[in-house]
Amino acid sequence: MSNSTNKQNARQPESMLDITRRHFLSQSAGVSLGAMALGLLESGTASAQQPEVAKQPIGLPALPHFAAKAKQVIFLTQSGGPSQIELFDEKPGLEKWAGKELPDEIRQGQRLTTMTKNQKQLVMPARTKFEKCGQSGATIGEWMPHLKKVVDDLCFVKSMTTDQINHAPAMTKYLTGHQIPGRPSLGGWVSYGLGSENRNLPDYLVMISKMKRPSDQPLYDHYWGSGFLPTRYQGVKLRSSKEPVLYLRDPDGLPRPVRRGMLDGISELNQMRFEETGDPEITTRIRQYEMAWRMQSSIPELNDLSDEPESTFELYGPDSRRPGSYAANCIMARRMVERGVRFTQLFHPDWDHHSRLSSWCVARCRDTDQASAALIIDLKQRGLLDDTLVLWGGEFGRGVAGQGEWDSPDGGRDHHPRCFTMWMAGGGIKPGITYGATDDFSYNVAENPVHVRDLHATILHLLGIDHQRLTHRYQGLDFRLTGVEPARVVKDILA
């Protein structure tokens, strides 16, 4: 078993650390933590009156295993399976095959979903034209004009592969390393391992684009869950509403100073209880209530974009003016990075384009293209890109055969697990390169396959974590994100 420290951690009651703090608390709590907080914490200078609280993050003691290239992560998750064939993976030879049956030696018995398993697999060439862009000459489809401007900052991995063909299992695999719900998410593992750099915000924040269309693929909260890790490591979903975090808002008719007074009362009575019972868990609770109070101002502050200049919205595009949009969430992601949030994850739903690719897929590109590119530009000009790993991708790709009539405007594409494209940038990633390749049909990986677990190993590596050593014991086994099959760090894409 790899890491006995983790085992200890797993069983350790949370309150243990408080034993050593009892002395501190028994002295300071009487001075009303609340009074201190009222004056200073509100203004966001939490560290000012608690100088003993250092700013560095606290994760597992053995971490990082080695020097990290990236401190923070933004994962732009495109749910539904964006088509690599239209967007990134140009295959000029496909025109010759248009309408012809996909050769068996290419298909190699690939399983199909029940949506297309009874139809002929007729090749449908890309519905877009491609352009070689930047110095790197990466090929980008015409539906993403903005991304073309930043290609030299990006690393395209065209040889991503997974083993799940349906959405929920594939997304669960993509984000938790296993297709059946119950494991901790990538962000959960990172937050567990490395902790936070900001005491006033959660380590792991999640945002979902606000859309009108009922999504065919609900975004289950286990995608950012903590699985068998303590629930504090689960992603906190920021909602686009008056109450960005559930229960954050005090009821109408309860102003902040009254709430403050009430929390003081709770602290004082809890402190009395602590002295009576000796249970260190109580002092933890006192602090959590104080933290809740601080979150009530730090989250709205994070969420309020009114301090952003016009130029921000011009950069991120017109949709960034709509709160809750993907573009607005990209601005939020940059703000989170500025505030030291360890792991930020955006979800943009509705990339599941079984039909009418050329209107449907275009719509999702229009939602995301400018803002994704803007995020790279913005992070770069603020000097944040070096420490921030940005990832863009979905749970699988799409097949080369048309779904429906291959030559009708109604044509779309079915799910395809064997290959898909992701791009990455910043945080220790080599910019301006393309890694891996698919065959002439964008069907099989032809060189340098990157399995989802290799992606996980690489992300952890960039964060200074050896994926084999970040483990947690549960049900008698030491689990890790990358699972039991061998996973490799993709060294060739590291800067």
Place this chain on the structure above:
Amino acid sequence: MRSIRFLEIIIPVIVCLHIHCCVTEGAEPSVDFSRDVLPILSDRCFHCHGPDPGNREADLRLDQRASSIEDRGDYAAIQPGNAAKSEIIRRILSEDESELMPPADSHKKKLTADEVDILRRWINSGAKWGKHWAFEKPKKAEISNEGIHPVDYFIQRKLNSEGLSLSAKAAKHTLVRRLSFDLTGLPPTPEVVQQFVESDADDSILELTNQLLQSQHYGERMAMWWLDVARYADTDGYQGDRTRTNWPWRDWVVNSFNKNQPYDQFTKEQFAGDLMPDATEEQKLATCFHRNHMTNGEGGRDPEESRIDYVIDRVSTTGTVWLGLTLGCAQCHSHKFDPISQNDFYSLNAFFNSIDEDGKAGGGAKPYLSYQSKLSARAVEEAQQLVDLRKPLEELAKKKAEAQFEPWLSEQIKKTSEDYQGWLPLLAEKLESTDGTVLTQIEDGTIIASGPNPRQDDYLMSAKPNTKRITGFKLEIFPHESHTDGKLSRGSDGEFVLTNVKLQLRKEGVSQFKDIEFSGAIADVEIKGKNSQYGKVRETLDDDPRKGWTTQGHDATVPHMAIFALAEPLYLAEDEHIVFVMFHRSTIGDGNIGRYRLSFANQPGDAVRSLSETPLDQLAAATTEMVEDVDPKLRALLLKQFLSDHAAYQNQKGIYDRANKQLSEVKKAAGKKNVMVLAERNDPRKTHVLVRGVWDKKGEEVGPEVPAAILDWPAEETKTRLELANWIVSKENPLPARVMVNHLWQMYFGAGIVRTPEDFGLQGERPTHPELLDWLAVELMEHDWDIQHIIRLIVTSNTYQQSSVVSEQLIELDPENKLFARGARFRLPSWMLRDAALQSSGLLNPALGGPTVRPYQPPGIWKEMFMGAFNYQPSEGPAQYRRTLYAFWRRASAPTFLFDSAQRRVCQVQVMRTNTPLHALTLLNDHTMLESAKSLAIKSVQASPSDKARIQLIYQRVVSRNASPNELEVLMRELARFQKYYKSNQEDATTLLQIGQPELLLDIKKLDDAKISQIASFMMLSSMILNLDEAITHE
């Protein structure tokens, strides 16, 4: 000082607790294989030299004696009696990295000197083999001390060896509260507390226990545990997350516990109620246990793959719940630590492989039992009563509103007498297009497209209409001779396709805008085509460019019209502008509108929901001068229009409508419902080992068989599910009784005797008190699996009754309370916190069973997750105050007010207990907590004129005791602060009291200002008390 991370840190503390319980003699303590040796071998060796042949290195197994001592040429891995000549010792100590075991690349820890010593002594004393403790049959150890409570005997004996003793008894008020939560999940009423505190009978604890065990709430409390274990939920999970109606099974569980059904029978019915001789309907219902797994109805999913997942889930769940084994590990390969082969796993699958199911979800998840719950009638009656209660209030509000109708009407007659227009053209401040079309507005408001005609385009129109309110928009589309064939657009066929319509509200000086929702759209003509064809105007309201409005197929040389109604009237401030956006993003494109006009209305209701003239337009046209002369038909229309715009009436009507909606829903639930159950198909399926666990990679065929390593039974006696159940709860089976008593212990002590309740295997933790565990297990079986007998035994022990106050020394010695030298102090499960708040505030509706209810959740929870496909409407009236057990559980979005709870996706038996700011926020701001605080406030203010007495009343109800003088001082001070604030801020007091069901507000409406500020102050005080650590803790 140490730094503190955001949500608390964990720091490793090596806890050295000796778990040896055998007193040993002599200088060298004897080595016990199962206790001392096996854990080391399992942890460091079995991964590569264990039961799994797929992973085995060097053809060496160290989990069996024969292969370990086998002569391997000139050496043996283990040479009994001679550690020095045993290869494993040499390799463990090797300094040569290529020889060292475990190898560095296994990431397994090196053996410590102590561990090497254990192995060495064990080999030297003959390398005696044994079984892992959990696979040995439990035996009762002899209790040498007569008259002592058996639980105390084992606990005390170990404490003695550590030089410790049990803590003092907890205070009586603490004890009654502890027992009440443990057995019923609810706090005791002040009366019960008083009775218990005042009683000095020796057996008062037993009496109280019996009383609580007889309460119907006992079954509910146990059922909440069992539902977590059973991964019970009211929806399928996965895509669609369709609702199921399995809740009658939940009532079966409550009832089974309440009648104290023996655990073996409880087990058999859930495994095979349908196979029992003369199976009753209830017995069939019981088998729903094994159908509570998630079902996946995702389009594209092969149902057979799903079906196999379900079978596997049943086996894994069986392993976790009854056997305390991680059987699921053997799905892909033989278990690496426990003696469960992959064949064993699939042989267990065979028991569940011929269920008459086909892997479908939603309404197709047969087999079903059509079942009508007897517990629904009460719910219908309750819902009816609420309707009856609300009806007169709605009527009264209507009357009041109607009384204002005629004055309004006469005003409208005046208003419409000259030049009235219900729809006013929207005049643009700015017209833009994204792709190049030139848009120009002419005098009558018509907008003309000219210049470039791109394939697709979006038209944006900014405007600042001269109105305070907008309720909807009218879009007129005009043909023109300049268009193709004089039709509606400049596209090649003269037709248009409008894919989306959006409305934005912009405020001057603010960069972001607000999206304004439409509630619906209608058009004069549209194509009612198949789902994916362009046609319906309603489809311009989603974000989907594959759908939209076109009038193709209708006459394109005449104008067409659509009306878009806003979800809520939009009130425009001075500095606000609107932007109306029209998207032409269809797949082919080439259908941008050529000429159009937008108008707006400021009347709600039919004015924006119908294509005919608005009621006020009709009134204008009628040129009536007197109210009495208005045509009755028109008058009715106008009244409807008036009422739809009457806020006070609409509010009351909403309250009434919700009650009616609830009634019709409950009535539906009261009929026959399909409950998913087990039933065998006629033609049994063959079962195969699945290679690497992959559903369609069939290996060797296997039949139903039980794992011999646990308890060997002949195959001919284990053919059916019923026989499997018989095997599980056989008194020869070493596991289920142990696992069950451990579950119970965990409930009352916050942690089990085995701290890994899900894993009694080699990788699980060893019991802290093995003899106690075994004693209780045997006791359970000897008493015919009488669960309540074991509970009674546990809670009447001194161990259970200890105070949870802890000294600094003890907490440092035993932070996790593994010695049980003190009572257990832990935060109550979040579901109990909700139930407790309802109980102590007097709001709790104690009704038993029936259809699901929906406790408060913040608005929009389901809507945002499913992008509008589901909407959560909290229950109304008394249904709101039911216990959490009955709360509707959507798998994709578990109730938000629960934290650290099981997720109900897969079986979960381990408790989660964290302490985070999000929990604090939940308890501070959840509506149930706030409404309970309000109810407590009303109760206390009504009960006494004295503030002190009021505070004590709240304290007693919430924490089951009186506040101490010190506490009272703080509470009085805080109360004074609240009172000071709310006295001078009446409006806030009134606003605060709006929270909750309208019925609870009824009385408040009659109150004067002083009372209102008083209740508001006590509400905040109650909320404060409900948030105290003591209030949320099992002490």
